[in-house]
Amino acid sequence: MTQLREIDYLISGQGLAGSLLAWHLLQEGKKVVVVDEDLTYTSSKVASGMMHPITGRRIVLSWRADEFLPFARNTFKSIEKATGKQFFFDMPVFEIYHDHGNRNDWIARSAQDKFKDYLGEECLANEVHENVNAPFGGQWLNNSGWLDAGKFVIAMKEYLSDNHSYYSGRINSNDFINTENGYFFHDIKATKFISCTGYQAIFENDWKHLPFNPVKGEEIAFTIEENLPTDYIIHDSIKIIPLGNKQYRCGATYTWKDYTPTPTTEGLLKLKEGVATLIKVPFTITSQRAGIRPATFDRRPFLGKHPEKENLFIFNGLGSKGVMMGPLLGFEMMRFLVYGDAIHAEYDIKRFSEAYYSSVATK
Numbered sequence: 401m402t403q404l405r406e407i408d409y410l411i412s413g414q415g416l417a418g419s420l421l422a423w424h425l426l427q428e429g430k431k432v433v434v435v436d437e438d439l440t441y442t443s444s445k446v447a448s449g450m451m452h453p454i455t456g457r458r459i460v461l462s463w464r465a466d467e468f469l470p471f472a473r474n475t476f477k478s479i480e481k482a483t484g485k486q487f488f489f490d491m492p493v494f495e496i497y498h499d500h501g502n503r504n505d506w507i508a509r510s511a512q513d514k515f516k517d518y519l520g521e522e523c524l525a526n527e528v529h530e531n532v533n534a535p536f537g538g539q540w541l542n543n544s545g546w547l548d549a550g551k552f553v554i555a556m557k558e559y560l561s562d563n564h565s566y567y568s569g570r571i572n573s574n575d576f577i578n579t580e581n582g583y584f585f586h587d588i589k590a591t592k593f594i595s596c597t598g599y600q601a602i603f604e605n606d607w608k609h610l611p612f613n614p615v616k617g618e619e620i621a622f623t624i625e626e627n628l629p630t631d632y633i634i635h636d637s638i639k640i641i642p643l644g645n646k647q648y649r650c651g652a653t654y655t656w657k658d659y660t661p662t663p664t665t666e667g668l669l670k671l672k673e674g675v676a677t678l679i680k681v682p683f684t685i686t687s688q689r690a691g692i693r694p695a696t697f698d699r700r701p702f703l704g705k706h707p708e709k710e711n712l713f714i715f716n717g718l719g720s721k722g723v724m725m726g727p728l729l730g731f732e733m734m735r736f737l738v739y740g741d742a743i744h745a746e747y748d749i750k751r752f753s754e755a756y757y758s759s760v761a762t763k
């Protein structure tokens with residue numbers, strides 16, 4: 401008979417959410433196993449990974465940016481140290497002005513105190529890199545960077561494996577037995593189970609009441625022969641991230657109601673067109689990838705405990721800002737699980753308890 405391995409936390413999904421939660425739990429000395437089916441394309445594996453404190457065309461400071469950004473940087477740096485791998489890069493962003501009105505909007509933000517840590521100098525039109533198309537100039541953004549999220553996931557998989565905390569495979573609700581004594585999965589007995597399965601949570605019966613709004617995204621990689629910036633990200637409606645060796649990455653598209661994580665011709669054309677408007681030199685596309693972001697209708701993440709089932713939890717809904725939000729939210733989720741600290745009402749899934757009970761009542 402196989403000996404049961406008793407652990408504290410069983411996590412399904414090793415994207416950004418599952419990896420970061422596992423990292424924080426391991427830092428507290430907890431016994432953790434993360435189960436992942438290891439697909440080629442997932443949201444985390446294809447993410448462009450930009451960490452950017454400003455949101456949208458209205459140029460607003462992102463939600464909790466002042467807290468999320470330094471915490472994310474410190475967490476990724478600590479994980480780099482522990483794994484001996486590099487995947488996080490501090491890098492300024494060059495925000496392209498669309499027209500004179502847009503330039504005025506950026507200048508107005510520069511005068512506001514809350515933007516002082518993020519907005520640098522203006523780049524006048526005559527100072528723009530010769531091969532970048534920015535006829536109105538642009539704005540330098542500080543305190544930004546990018547995560548090679550695919551490399552991060554691989555480094556964390558190795559780290560978890562080395563710590564006997566990784567299990568390769570798919571975990572379905574009928575694969576494990578939930579009893580009063582905990583969750584049984586193969587030879588593992590866990591006290592608590594946390595679902596970190598990204599957009600696939602929409603197919604899980606326990607989380608059907610949560611209003612996910614998954615968004616498919618595509619990105620491409622390309623090479624160029626000519627001279628293009630290598631030490632900053634170019635950003636307009638899409639971003640161009642330098643990878644070194646004349647290689648660049650560009651994303652992303654947004655498509656709703658398509659849950660096939662496969663690249664499309666429309667996506668390719670859109671990104672190709674986007675790159676052609678941002679740079680003045682020819683480029684050769686080398687790859688195209690797609691993933692599905694676990695976005696939510698109220699644009700807030702989903703953290704917390706199942707309304708009825710004891711010891712069943714979720715950490716999800718990182719949407720299009722998983723790099724910036726994931727580290728601190730993963731830490732808060734760990735504090736909730738281990739120490740019972742409250743989750744802020746704005747993103748605690750308790751906000752959907754009523755929806756859950758009415759869905760149960762109508763069954």
Ligand SMILES: Cc1cc2nc3c(=O)[nH]c(=O)nc-3n(C[C@H](O)[C@H](O)[C@H](O)COP(=O)(O)OP(=O)(O)OC[C@H]3O[C@@H](n4cnc5c(N)ncnc54)[C@H](O)[C@@H]3O)c2cc1C
Pocket residue numbers: 412413414415416417418435436437438439442443444445446447448449450451569570571572596597598599600616617618619651652653690691692693694716717718719720721722723724
């Ligand atoms: C094209 C694109 C560009 C993006 N760009 C950025 C960006 O610039 N900046 C940014 O911050 N974010 C970006 N994102 C969003 C970012 O990728 C997400 O916020 C983040 O990766 C979500 O992580 P997750 O762990 O919640 O989900 P996922 O990455 O989807 O991870 C879930 C994991 O669970 C596994 N899984 C699911 N079900 C099971 C099961 N039953 N058993 C075992 N394993 C299971 C999956 O295989 C997967 O590995 C982008 C996303 C896309 C698609």
